[in-house]
Amino acid sequence: MPQLPSNTFSELLANWQAGDNEALRAAFPRVYNELRRVAHRYLRKERPDHTLQSAALVHEAYLRLEKRRTGPFENREHFIAICAQLMRQILVEHARSRRAAKRDGGYRLSLNDDLAGKTPTMDMIALDDALNELARLDGQQSRIVEMRFFGGLSIDETACALNLSPTTVKRHWATARLWLHRQMNNAVDL
Numbered sequence: 001m002p003q004l005p006s007n008t009f010s011e012l013l014a015n016w017q018a019g020d021n022e023a024l025r026a027a028f029p030r031v032y033n034e035l036r037r038v039a040h041r042y043l044r045k046e047r048p049d050h051t052l053q054s055a056a057l058v059h060e061a062y063l064r065l066e067k068r069r070t071g072p073f074e075n076r077e078h079f080i081a082i083c084a085q086l087m088r089q090i091l092v093e094h095a096r097s098r099r100a101a102k103r104d105g106g107y108r109l110s111l112n113d114d115l116a117g118k119t120p121t122m123d124m125i126a127l128d129d130a131l132n133e134l135a136r137l138d139g140q141q142s143r144i145v146e147m148r149f150f151g152g153l154s155i156d157e158t159a160c161a162l163n164l165s166p167t168t169v170k171r172h173w174a175t176a177r178l179w180l181h182r183q184m185n186n187a188v189d190l
Contacts, residue, residue, distance in 0.1 A: 009027055009030055009031075009075075009076050010073070010076070012024070012027035013027055013073045013079060014072070017072055017073075021066075024065070031076065031080060031083075034080060035058045035061070035080065036058055038084050038087065038150070039055075039058050039061075041152055042088070042091060043057065046091065052091070057090060058083075060086075060090050061083050061086040061087050062083075064089075074161060075161060077147070077153055077157045077160055078161045081143075081153060081158075081161055084147070084150040084151035084152070085150060088128070091124060092125060095124045095125050127180070127184065130180050131145060134179060134183075138176075141175060141176040142176070143162060144169055144172045145173070145177075145180065148169075155170055
């Protein structure tokens with residue numbers, strides 16, 4: 001199925017924001033496969049016996065999006081980044097509930113340039129806490145991390161979504177990664 005121009009997708013999102021529930025139902029299938037890839041990337045970094053699957057994670061994100069009416073969305077990339085953020089929240093909530101039931105549920109995640117890294121090393125809850133702290137200190141860097149790491153967007157796609165230059169995104173991405181690395185190491189040392 002050929003992709004429709006971004007403005008058509010954006011128009012559907014704008015219609016949904018204006019109260020047209022069918023517009024989200026029409027827009028979502030146009031990014032479904034991309035969202036499944038994002039969900040798959042997330043779940044590859046989770047424990048092997050994780051109960052959620054890619055499709056279930058995407059569907060849960062859709063349901064939350066439908067309830068929240070989050071927006072307004074700048075463009076397709078921004079929409080995908082918001083959905084990726086919702087998926088992150090779902091996985092963090094899942095991790096927190098599992099950890100409450102079983103101390104140290106084993107949620108680990110690697111934060112590096114290789115977004116598809118196969119060696120999970122970072123605690124998802126600690127990462128979420130660190131990202132929330134980063135958002136408090138520098139919202140733009142936090143959004144860049146969410147779009148790059150969780151949304152799987154490239155430097156150029158992130159720059160487009162945030163209306164920044166690619167150079168600025170690269171600089172903030174590098175700074176945010178260093179800050180998060182330091183926070184995560186401090187969390188491990190405690």
